[in-house]
Structures are given as C-alpha cells and as structure tokens.
Amino acid sequence: MYIFRLFKDSWQILAIAIVTGFLSGGSSASLIALISYAASNKSTSSLTTIAWSFAGLAIVVLVTSIISQVMLIRLSQNAVFKLRMRLSRQILSSELSHLEELGNPRLLATLTEDVQAVANGVYQMPFLFINLAIVLGCIVYITWLSWLVLLMVVSLAVVAIASCKWLLNRGEKLLALAREDQDGLFKHFRSITEGIKELKLHYRRRQVFLEQKLQSTAANYRLHNIGGLTLFATTSSWGQLIFFFALGFVLFVLPNLLAINSQTLSGYILTFTYLMLPMDNIISKLPHLSRANIALQKIESLGLSLGSRAELLTVPPEIKTSWSSLQLKGVTHTYYGNREDSNFILGPINLTLYPQELVFIVGGNGSGKSTVAKLITGLYIPETGEIRLDDETIDEQNREWYRQHFSAIFSDFYLFDEILGLENSALDYQIQEYLKLLQIDHKVTVKNGQISTTALSQGQRKRLALLIAYLEDRPIYLFDEWAADQDPVFKEFFYIQLLPNLRDKGKTVLAISHDDRYFHLADRIIKLEYGKVEFDKQHPYSR
Template sequence: MRILRFLFGYAPGVIIVTTIISAVAGLTAVRLLMIFNAHLRGVVDGNADIWEFIGLCTAAAVASFIARVSISKLALWSAFDLRLQLGRQWINTPLVELERDGNAKLLSAVTQDVDRLSESMRSLPAVLVDYTVTIASFCYLGYLSWKLLLVLVGFMVVLTVTREFLKKKFEQYLREARAFAETMLATYNAMSGGIKELKMNLSRWNGFYAGELYDVSTKYRDRNYSAELLFGVIYGYSEIAFFIFVALLIYGGKLLGGISHEVMISFMVTLLYMKANMDRVIESGSQFARAGVALDNLEALGVFRHSASMSVTELHSRNSRDRVATAVANDVNLGERPHASGCNIKLTGIGHTYGGVDGESGFELGPISLSIEAGELLFIIGGNGSGKTTFAKILCGLYEPGRGEVWLNGVRVQSENRAWYTQHFGTVFSDSYLFSKLYGTEDLPQTDAVIRAYLRECRLEKKVQVHEGRFSTISLSQGQRKRLALVTTYVEDRPIYLFDEWAADQDPEFREFFYYKILPELKAKGKTVIVISHDDRYYHVADRIVKLDSGRMVHGIPQEIAVPA
C-alpha cells in the first residue's frame, strides 16, 4: 500500500508499531469470533471463558485507541510538513514557469492533495484492523475446512482478476477529475482577479459564467460521477460475488463431501462476520486510490524530502519555527547578508525568448551587454512592449537569461547562487503585491517611528498606521498602494533598487517627490538605482539612460535627451 510506504519514509518506527497494534486488535476480534463459534457449537460449557472474553474486548478497544492516536499524530504532522515543503517549492519554482503555467497546480496540491492524503492516513488503523481480521479469518476458515477455503480462494482470485480492468479505469477517471479540479481552480482565480470587470459588464459575466465556469464545473462533476459510478459497479460486483459463493456453499457444499453440518455453520458464520471487514477494505479502495493520485501529483512537484529514519518527535522538531526559518535561510545562504552599497553589475550578451503561437517566432530580448556601476542612477526607457520589464526581471534575477552572463562584483550569477543574488535588490514592480506586514525586517535597525516618518512623507499617516511592523490596512488607491510599497522597499535597505513605472499612477506632487527626493537620497547613500520610466521631463535626473526598442538596446540616444548608453 503506497500510503504505508509514504508514511514509512517519515516515521518507520510509528508505522511498525501501529501495524503490530492494529494486527493485535484484528487478531483479538478473530479470537472473539472463535469463542462465539465454540459457544454456538456447544464446545464450551457455561462461563468458563468469560474472563478471556472480557480481556479480549478490553485489549481490542485499547489497541484500536492507541493505533488511531499514533497514526493521527503522524498524519497531521506529515501533512503539516508537506504544506511547508509546498511553500518552499513554490518560492523555488522559476518565475517564468509560474507565469506560464499559473498557480492552480500548487494551490490544488495545498488545498486538495494534502487533505486527501491526511484523511487516508487517519483511516489507516481501521483499515489495518480490517485487513488483519480478513486474513486471520481466512486462516480460521482453513482450520475449519481446507476444502472450502480452496474453493473460496479460487473464487476470489477470479473475482480480483476480473475487477482489475474496472479498477484501472476507475483510477484513470480519478486522474482526469484531478486535472479538471486544477482547471476549475484556475477559472475561479481568473474570476477573482477580474471581478470588477465582470461586475461592470453582465454580458461578459454571463459568457464567463455560462461558458468557461459552467463547462469546467460540468467536466469535473461528470468525471467524478463516472469514477463513483464505476466504483459502485466494482462494489456491487463484489457483493454479488459474495452471495453467489454463499449460495454455492448452501446448495453445493455437499458435493465436496466430508464436511459436517457444524463445520458448515461455523464457516458460514465466519464468512458473514468477516463480510463487514471485507466491505470496508473494498470501500477503502476508493479513498486510497484518490490518495494515490494525490501522491503522484505531490511527487511530480518534488515535495518529498523526508528522512527514512525520522520519528514523530524529530518531525515535530524539524518543523519548529526556528528550524524552518534556518532551513529557508540555508536555501539562499542568507547567513551572508548583502552589502548595504557598492554593487557593480555586469551583463554580457544576455537574452531571453518568449515562445510564439502556432510555430511562429516569439518576442526576443537581446543580446544586451551593459555595465552598471555602484551608486549609479540608471533610467531604462522605451515604448510599450519594448522589453523593459523582461529586462528588469532578468536584471534582478527573477528570470534566468536564456543566454549570456550576469555578474555581481566579479561573481558570476548561476542557478546555485541566483537566490542569493536577488537578495541584493529592493523592487517595486508595476504589479507589486502589498503585504500587510513587513516580513523579514525584524533584524534591521528600523523602528515603527522610522516607518511612520516615511508614511508622513508619503502623505499616508492618516490612512495607514503601523504597529510592530504591521500595517493597519492595505485597502488603498492604486497610487497610495504604490507609495506604501515604496515605504516597505525603502526600509529594506538593499544595495540595489529597481522601480518599474513607480510614478505612473502618482500626482505631480509625488512624482517630484520620487524623482527629486527619493532617488537622490538613495544615490547619496551609495545605492545603485534602476528606474523604468516614461517621464521624459525627469530624464535629466539620471546619470545614464538605456533605451530599448523591440528587445534591442539602442545606441546613440540624442544628447539633449540622455547620456548615451
């Protein structure tokens, strides 16, 4: 069973103990069955075995409780560990892949796959008891009559082989339903992102609602229904097969010869007793098949990083807040903080290509070679679609260049140290997300008083308050949100700053504040500042201007506009 193998990788000791305890619970149940049969056949007189009966009942209850508590703790902590690993996987996934594929796959893993795994884990003790009861009951049936047992085993082999085709089809339906779940989540994400546009145009909403949303919801429903219908056929087939076998015993048992009436009754009682356990084993097939699909998806995302000798206590310790923070710091070598200033960047022949549609060539950026000196104030200009934002994402390490090299202070930036490289940048993109708390600034010499001073300069003190690095609200206008994003980036005190069209949504007053106060202050502190801008009236503020046109760097910019690149 794949769930057992998965959990064994986390805590083999717990799984071994839980399996043994569950087996004890199952064996006590079968021993109780043997006592019932002995009394029915009159083998035991009176109350000679009453204390054994009481002891077995107590042992079964205690063993079941211990197994359930043990596995539940492991299930919850392993699910917690998976969610944390998914978070790390999310941040380590290249931005270009996230932009291309969307986040539906990772969101589905967090909201669906981990929960399904956790549910199947918690049901393991009961299923292990059912398996033990079933296996032990088969042994007891063999003790009663090996002839009848051989007939039963042969019957079940035929049943299992004939069900295998249906089982594979059932698992295929589950995988297809899981894929539709991802698409449905992406559709709801689109609805969330475009809710204003949908509200403002009911025709658009009707087309979206009755079109894409309806279609994907229908496919998800129908594929799940097909899976459940097929599993119902599998379960019904097993039920019919069971009663066919019982009928064969009743009407054809005498053909085997040498089987007494008492043995036949005990055999029938045992079959009926174990039927409930067999039914639950069959029913668990649906749950564990779904868990198997979830495991496939999580394995494809590469989130399994557990140790093969980890106890629950060690799992608990590994996921303590301090150790999680240390692990993330080690991911990007945060032990070496970036310098406060003095960063030189050198780009040599960098380029990036977007795939085209229907085999046509897509947009191509570069090749671009450029050196940016420490303390320089560089403007990047160009028309819409010229490649400015793509160039900026390569420059700050969010995109890995398709060709060429990036160097920082003589150190070549590669896959192994790209995360370290990005930590040198403070950025405000045109679509930057605004967090309600200043995460990661706990060890910086900033106080709420300093942040309040920046809020006053940005005329936000009446809109936003700050307490222990947490803002009272982020429900602001677009221009105000960008000003608050400027504050959060400013206090990070990075050696390099990149601003993508920051002033585009600002009033003239705040444009001048940005170009004549913020940028000169950063330059005076020795920061390297890169600004993507269309504000030609402020071009003279820059030390140098780089112009992009159709993905290429333009040389020979007129002197009255800029200093040549």
C-alpha cells in the same frame, strides 16, 4: 501504490503500527471463534474460562487498535506535513521563469486539492489496515473450520478482486482525467477573480467565457467525476453482492455437499456475516486511496519538474554596501509563448550600472523592460552572457547573495500582511516616519510587525510596499511602473523628491516609467525596443 512512498523514511514505525493493527484484527476474528464456541458449549466451567478469554481478547483488541491508530495517524499527518513543506520549498527554490511557464493554476491546484486528497487518503490507512487484519483473521478461522470452504472463499476472492480491480482501474482513469480538468477550472476561477471588471463591462465576453470556457471545463470535470465515482460505487455494491452470494452458498448449498454439524455451520454464518462490515469498509475506502494515488502522482510529477529547474540553495553572506559597477555582458533571455512562433528573444543586452545614479528604463509595451528588470535583479537566469558585480561573476553559487542587493516593487507585486525578515531596534520609529512621509499614516498602523490592513487602493498598497522597500535598505532599488496608480500630486512627489532623495542617500535607483514629463530628472535613460537597447545615454538635463 505511490502513497506508500510517503512513509519511506519511517518504515520501522509503520511496521510496528501495521503489526499492532493486525494483532487487533486477528484478536477481533478470535472473538468470533469464541462467540461461536460459547454458543454451542453447555458446560458452566468451560463458559467461565471462555468468558475470561473473551475479556482478555477484548482488552487486546482495544489496546492494539488504539496503538495502531494513534501511531498511523501521527505517522500519516507527519508525512502530509513533510509533503506540504517539501513542495513549498521546491516551488520557492525553482527558477522563476519555470514557475511562470507552469502557471499559478497548476501550482495552486497541487498545493490545495492534491495535498488535501493525499491527506484524506492517508487518514483512511489506519482503518484500512485494521479491517484487513480482521479479514485475514476470519480467513484463518474459516481455514481451521474447513479447507474446502477456504477454497470456496479463495475462489470467490479471486473473482471479486479481479472484477473489482477492473472496475477500479477504469474509475481511476476517469478520476485522473477529472484531475486534469481541475487545472483548467483553477485557471478559469482565476480569470473570474482577476478579470471581474473586464467581464462585467463586456456582456458578450462574459457569456462566451461562462458558456464556452468555464461551463465546458466544469461539465467535463463533472462527467469524469461522475463516471469514476459511479464505478467506485458499483465496485462497493458488487463486493457486497459477492459476499451475500458466499453467505447464501454456505447457508443453502454447503450442507447438501458436506456433512456439517450445526456448530460449524453457525461458525461459518457468524464469520461471513461479521466479514461483511470490514470488507465494505475496505471497498468504501478505495476511492479515497485512488484519489490520493492520482494526487500524489501529480505532486511527484510537479516535484520532478521543479527539481529539474531547481536553484542551488545557499546561505548568503553579507552584501556589499560599497560597490563600483554592475555589468550585463551579452545577456539574452527567451520568453516562450503559447505557440512556437510567439517566442520573444531579449538581447543581447550590454549594460553597466553605477552607484548613486537615477536611471529610467523606458520603451513601449512589450519592449522587454520588465524582463530586463528581472535579469538585473537575478530573478531570471541569463541563457547566454554573464552578469558581474564588480569582479564577481554571478552564477548559481552566489546568485542568492547577489539578489540581496535589491529592493524591487514590480507591477504585479504582492503585499504581505506583516513585515517579515526585518529586525531592527528602531524599526517602529522608522515605520511611523515612513507612514507619514508616504501619507498613509491615517490609513495604516503597524504594531509588532503586523500591518493593520492591506485593503487599500492600489496606489496606497504601492506606498505600503515602498515603505517595506525603504526598511530593507538595500543598495539598489527598482520600481516597475510604480507611479502608474498614484494621484497627480503624489506622483510628482515620487519623481521630484522620493527618487532623488534615495539617490542622494547613496542608492542606485532604476525606474521603469512611461512618465516622459519627468525624464529630465534622470541621470541616465536606457531605452529598449524589441528586446534590445536602442540607446543608453546620460540625460542632457540631468545633474
């Protein structure tokens, strides 16, 4: 099973936990033998010896059970912790374009549902091992009583395992289909949360979405889950029926086939009765393990996909505070749509950016402005061509270092609820000054890096993101339609004062904008059309 791969780095600890688990289970089975022997023994002196043996075995059961469970619980939780961290690191180290192709619904489903399913499955493993040990111990005791009964038990076990395996395989296939449906459900749930305004404003769109999209996917998910869990429930009941059959065989048929004394018969009956609980526990935990197995396969599949597009992890050295030019030479990038004929090829792009200039990047929707911004900042890796910062060609060895030169606020920016990664003795003073400058000091306070609230209007959230960009103090700033959500007064303040002030402080400022009334403030205007630079020139009215 895939789930055992979680423990590949901790086999020694796992082995100890399994051994103690089997000792606990074996001791439990020995207690059954003692109970059976004591019930048929009339000697007082023998009963005293049996009582002390019983007490000793009970202590062994208690101690080994606790040791096994504690070790396996710690081991399993450590494995789940490592799994979460490994998956998070893989996502963060993968190429942005690849993550966008995979889509947020799949990533979220894996990080939440799949990891939780693995955690639930792993949690059952300590009890599974102990119950297995009890079953094996009981089988050893049955063997000691009679080889013929053992053959009968083995025959029943073969039938039980084969039939249960058939049911489990069918159930696992249905649960795997349900897991695929879950990716679709996450996509639709995202549509509800992010598209609520559009759905509320259009009745027909809302009904089609609910009845044809969401309901269809949810119904398939329900159908596959019901089918899979029904087969698992059938497996559990079928296993119980087989053991009842075995008990009935021992009680009613076996005495007619063999000469069995009452002590041996009571031992059989007691053992088979005791076996029913651990067997039921084992069978009832199989659905959890199957789901964990399916989830881990999805995680491994995603991990392989992320690993194939992983970037080299490096610790970046100090950035350049003084630089001469940033060049894009023959850079291209292909955006892959849902259909083969919808691919969009950007480039080849040839651009040179210089320190302390204010550049407006303009163009119609779909012209490639945001894609160019991601190429310039190093978030997208060029398919052809190269990016050079002064005399250094940017490649996988220095891309992490190169990205540290940029502070960017994209149109789909994310705002953290605390200021992370910034250490500065004057940080609190700077934050207060910027809050006043951005006119949100009456709405937001920052204490020990914790932002009091991010429940603001989109325009105010962008101002808060701008505050954090100011604090980063990078050589190059990029704003993707930053002013789109600002009121007219602050929009004018942004273009006329904030952007020129950044430039006058020695920063290079790249602004993607549709606000043509402010284009005259730019030192340069770069216009994109259909993924290519239509013109790149100094603005005639610039400084």
